[in-house]
Amino acid sequence: SQTIHQWPATLVQPVGSPLSLECTVEGTSNPNLYWYRQAAGRGLQLLFYSVGIGQISSEVPQNLSASRPQDRQFILSSKKLLLSDSGFYLCAWSVRGGRYGYTFGSGTRLTVV
Amino acid sequence: TQLLEQSPQFLSIQEGENLTVYCNSSSVFSSLQWYRQEPGEGPVLLVTVVTGGEVKKLKRLTFQFGDARKDSSLHITAAQPGDTGLYLCATLPGGDKLVFGAGTILRVKS
Numbered sequence: 001s002q003t004i005h006q007w008p009a010t011l012v013q014p015v016g017s018p019l020s021l022e023c024t025v026e027g028t029s030n031p032n033l034y035w036y037r038q039a040a041g042r043g044l045q046l047l048f049y050s051v052g053i054g055q056i057s058s059e060v061p062q063n064l065s066a067s068r069p070q071d072r073q074f075i076l077s078s079k080k081l082l083l084s085d086s087g088f089y090l091c092a093w094s095v096r097g098g099r100y101g102y103t104f105g106s107g108t109r110l111t112v113v
Numbered sequence: 114t115q116l117l118e119q120s121p122q123f124l125s126i127q128e129g130e131n132l133t134v135y136c137n138s139s140s141v142f143s144s145l146q147w148y149r150q151e152p153g154e155g156p157v158l159l160v161t162v163v164t165g166g167e168v169k170k171l172k173r174l175t176f177q178f179g180d181a182r183k184d185s186s187l188h189i190t191a192a193q194p195g196d197t198g199l200y201l202c203a204t205l206p207g208g209d210k211l212v213f214g215a216g217t218i219l220r221v222k223s
Contacts, residue, residue, distance in 0.1 A: 034211075042215050043213045043214060044201070085133060090155050090156075097205075105151070107154065107155050
């Protein structure tokens with residue numbers, strides 16, 4: 001069966017520090033991978049998505065970047081965190097097309113202080 | 114403006130009551146997905162509806178896709194505290210990117 005792992009679960013980082021959040025998927029090949037951010041427990045905003053190794057599409061201009069060094073690995077990064085980067089970050093995967101739904105990781109609560 | 118408008122934004126009810134939450138849009142969709150998210154966790158897919166007028170049931174949850182495929186509803190019968198969470202509708206307006214509504218926060222008190 002397919003599983004998705006996301007870590008860390010919580011993170012407190014000072015302003016100006018770097019960030020690296022990692023997401024890995026098991027049990028599937030060539031997944032679409034996504035990073036979402038959720039503010040205040042409401043709707044999800046798509047940040048990045050990837051349809052293959054090295055292929056990254058950015059949805060919202062911001063202080064973050066994403067990389068996909070391996071087929072089932074997706075990394076969210078920042079060189080210098082801002083206070084506004086605080087939030088709940090969710091990684092997800094889907095088969096091509098997404099019509100069978102997304103499977104989400106358990107999320108990372110990031111607090112920038 | 115949001116592609117998907119969800120209402121109400123927040124709902125607090127007593128255990129055993131029935132409730133309906135809505136997901137509306139001015140656009141026509143080929144399909145609509147419903148997710149439930151518990152605090153501190155990622156959303157979990159409940160159901161996908163694809164045909165106008167379609168009704169799907171998942172235990173005490175009934176999902177309906179509007180005839181014109183512009184809206185959907187989720188009805189919960191005899192709500193329980195375990196139903197507490199954020200209910201999100203989502204759709205694929207084009208390509209593989211899922212777009213979410215802002216969600217309905219449901220609290221069921223015992």
